[in-house]
Structures are given as C-alpha cells and as structure tokens.
Amino acid sequence: MYDSLLVDDNSQPNNHSKNNFKLWKCRSPLRATMFTWKILHDMIPTRTKIETHITLISTNCPLCDTAPETTHHLLFDCPFTQQ
Secondary structure, X not given: OXXXXXXXXXXXXXXXXXXXXXXXXXXXXXHHHHHHHXXXXXXXXXXHHHOOOXXXXXXXXXXXXXXXXXXXXXXXXXXHXXX
C-alpha cells in the first residue's frame, strides 16, 4: 500500500488529495490505513520529532542505538526492524 502511493509524481499540487482518496479507498484494516496515513504525513512520533518539543537524553534509535530515530530509519534502515 505504501509503495503504490509513492509511485505517483508528488510534484503535482492535487496529488496530496488524490493519494488521500486512494489511501482511504484501500481495503485494508483501519489500523494499517491510519499507520500509512501517519507515515505519509510525517506524523510518527519519533525521538527526533519529539526532541523539537522537549529535550531528550538521546535521539538515537532505542532499538539499535546507531542512528537518530526517524521514520525512515525505523522503516528502512534499522537492523532490528529488518530481522
């Protein structure tokens, strides 16, 4: 689902609403749809995002402790989530 939404050219102004329409029309569990929506809108509360509001001891990923915890890191780069 996530990959199919990224295939569209995001440079067009109306693509945001087109992607939202596609997303909510998918036949997936609501939980998966909400998670995908949060990813696409950069709404996952990672340590890097939280740190902009409050000071944390570390913004590193708590799973691997090798890189800052971002949405991209959690989904694609973290060795722990790749297992």
